[in-house]
Amino acid sequence: MSAISDVLPADQPPILNMKGGNKPTSAVGRRQERLAWIMLFPSLLVVAVVALYPLFETFRLSLTNTRLASAREPRYVGLENYTDLLTDPLWWSSFQHTVQFTVISVLIETVLGMIIALVINSNFKGRGLVRAAILVPWAIPTVVSATMWQWMYHDVFGVVNDMAVNRLHILPDKVAWIANPSTALWSIIAVDVWKTTPFMALLLLAGLQVIPGDVYEASTVDGANRWQQFWQITLPLVAPALLVALIFRTLDAFRVFDVIFVMKGYATETMSVAVMARQTLIDKARLGEGSAIAAAIFVCISVLVVIYTRLIKIEEA
Amino acid sequence: MAQNAVPSTEALDHLVVPKRKTDVVGIISRVFFWILIVALMFYTLFPFYWAIVSSLKPNNEIFATPATYWPRNLDLSHYQFVLSNGKFLQALRNSIIVSVGTTLLALLFGATGAYALGRLKFRGRTAALYLILAMTMFPAVAILGSLFQMVRGDWFLHTPNLYNTKTALVITYLTFALPFTVWVLTNFFKAMPGELEEAALVDGATNFRAFWEILLPLAMPGLVTTGLLAFIGAWNEYLYALTFTTDYRAKTVQVAIAQFSGNTEYELPFANKMAASVIVTVPLIALVLIFQRKILAGLTSGAVKG
Known part of the structure; x- marks a missing residue:
């Protein structure tokens, strides 16, 4: 099953007076076609003005040395912004943080999300309560969750240090989780995992719930244990839902901005590519260079989309 | 286990x-x-x-x-401080106006567009669907600079300078709210049974009347869910709010919380920040818990993150 056909509406709406094909033949069909475009027009106009045109502008500006709110006449500089970017160590460290953030957080979220989904999928008293509880982190705005965790991570008064040092005695001394460059990115990843795992779990739960129970019954009769059942039945059957969840999470993680910016601002040791793009575009007012970064992010995301659609096609075959 | x-x-x-x-x-x-x-x-x-x-x-x-x-x-002194803080209340008001405005516009444009995509047959339908799907994966930061120029009226059209206005936020929030709304509602319309609409069409009603008088009322549950998710997305947005506003004429609560300070300049602001955080989060959690089942359905068909 392909994820695209999974999300794309199948070509089956009950259309009157027409059989097969998108091409209308009758007068009624032509009227319907005109109506369709009229009804679609506002959405297409909005998308064109606030998304497609700015995207085109990003690519155009990336070839110039435009500055924000400057009277100076911008000049065409060719690929200079891109060659500069590719030799900029800050770009490479930001890129590395972004990849690290994406891979680690999505990996943990997937494993943890799968465990949570399996737990919630079983029948037990209070199941509804647990499902409601895991929705709470998802409902909390990213800025708020970053602020909450900032306080929990506080080096002197934070509850994380209080638990680890005073209660559980796991750590000998309090740690400056966010200020310390070696723990900062990990601490931020932990916040993202906390906030986003529920989303992952809910998507996987939706996939689990369509697996018919008699598949398990048959394999139990055949003597399969639960571990075997998980690998041989659950995982293959939940794979389409898992892939869709992975696509959305990876794309989302790669453009991470809020949680990093609220907790660490423009600190270079945790800077992601999106944070770097905003600093260059807005704070440094270098619209040309910043647009090159934005364009690079767009290209990376597009590459990810292509890779995923390929993977899904293989899955389908 | x-x-x-x-x-x-x-x-x-x-x-x-x-x-x-x-x-x-x-x-x-x-x-x-x-x-x-x-x-x-x-x-x-x-x-x-x-x-x-x-x-x-x-x-x-x-x-x-x-x-x-x-x-x-x-x-309760931290709540007293936050709730007597004119700037915070102004930010709260801005957030409500921007989020409601975004939601209503996204639903209005989204429902009509989704009806066309979900129930009418026309050339270019598949292409339009792919365009909308692609837009739902669009990275907001990729157009931050060019949107900033447009917001300030600094592009090829002569538009007013909308920097630091709620209007700018509503318009730019449509970049993520609208494609998502169209997408989820298209699936919703597509899944509805065709008989009622067919009966109306046989009775001589136009497609538009069938949409307006029959399908739209039936689609209310879908509109509520989608609207709720669009509202949450707009309420939680940070990057555009941070970039396109400068003071409390347009600043939203997310920006306000991140910049919140203590009662005095020597005090750590965390208690006030926590009070403000609780105030902006509790209504959201309440909504999510009340509409739990609908949200789950909407999430799985749209696969967005809040």
Whole structure:
């Protein structure tokens, strides 16, 4: 099953007076076609003005040395912004943080999300309560969750240090989780995992719930244990839902901005590519260079989309 | 442990496995299962519990070491500070206006567009669907600079300078709210049974009337869910709000919270921040819990993150 056909509406709406094909033949069909475009027009106009045109502008500006709110006449500089970017160590460290953030957080979220989904999928008293509880982190705005965790991570008064040092005695001394460059990115990843795992779990739960129970019954009769059942039945059957969840999470993680910016601002040791793009575009007012970064992010995301659609096609075959 | 989760096998175990063994294994796995549940509840709920507790502690208790996990004295002064803070209230008002405006526009444009995509047949339909799908994966930061120029009226059209206005936020929020709304509602319309609409069409109603008078009222549950998700997306947005506003004429609560300071410049602002955080989050959590089932359905068809 392909994820695209999974999300794309199948070509089956009950259309009157027409059989097969998108091409209308009758007068009624032509009227319907005109109506369709009229009804679609506002959405297409909005998308064109606030998304497609700015995207085109990003690519155009990336070839110039435009500055924000400057009277100076911008000049065409060719690929200079891109060659500069590719030799900029800050770009490479930001890129590395972004990849690290994406891979680690999505990996943990997937494993943890799968465990949570399996737990919630079983029948037990209070199941509804647990499902409601895991929705709470998802409902909390990213800025708020970053602020909450900032306080929990506080080096002197934070509850994380209080638990680890005073209660559980796991750590000998309090740690400056966010200020310390070696723990900062990990601490931020932990916040993202906390906030986003529920989303992952809910998507996987939706996939689990369509697996018919008699598949398990048959394999139990055949003597399969639960571990075997998980690998041989659950995982293959939940794979389409898992892939869709992975696509959305990876794309989302790669453009991470809020949680990093609220907790660490423009600190270079945790800077992601999106944070770097905003600093260059807005704070440094270098619209040309910043647009090159934005364009690079767009290209990376597009590459990810292509890779995923390929993977899904293989899955389908 | 996690394999306990498969419900259908549990009932069957009693048939396959000898009874005495089931009891011992059953009790151990049951205990393990409940430990897992408790750990899960603690993990998901403790941070928000901690925010609430911190917002209710008097200053001397907030900065006590070791920390108190249950507040000794309840103190509402942080809520008083936040709720008597004109700037915060203004930000709250801005957030409500921007989020409601975004939601209504996204629903208005989204529902009409989704009807066309979900129930009418026309050339270019597939292409339009792919365009909308691609837009839902669009990285907001990729157009930050060019949108900034457009917001300031600095592009090829002569538009007013919308920098630091709520209008600018509503328009730019449509970049993420509209494609998502169209996408989810298209699936929703497509899944509706065709008979009612067909009857209307046979009776001589136009497609538009069939949409307006029959399908749209039937689509209310879908509109509510989608609208709720669009509202949450707009309420939580940070990057555009941070970039396109400068003062409290347009600043939203997310920006305000991130910039919140203490009562005096020497005080750590965390208690006030926690009170503000609780205020902007509780309505959201309430909405999500009330509309739980609908949101789950909407999420799985749209696969967005809040």
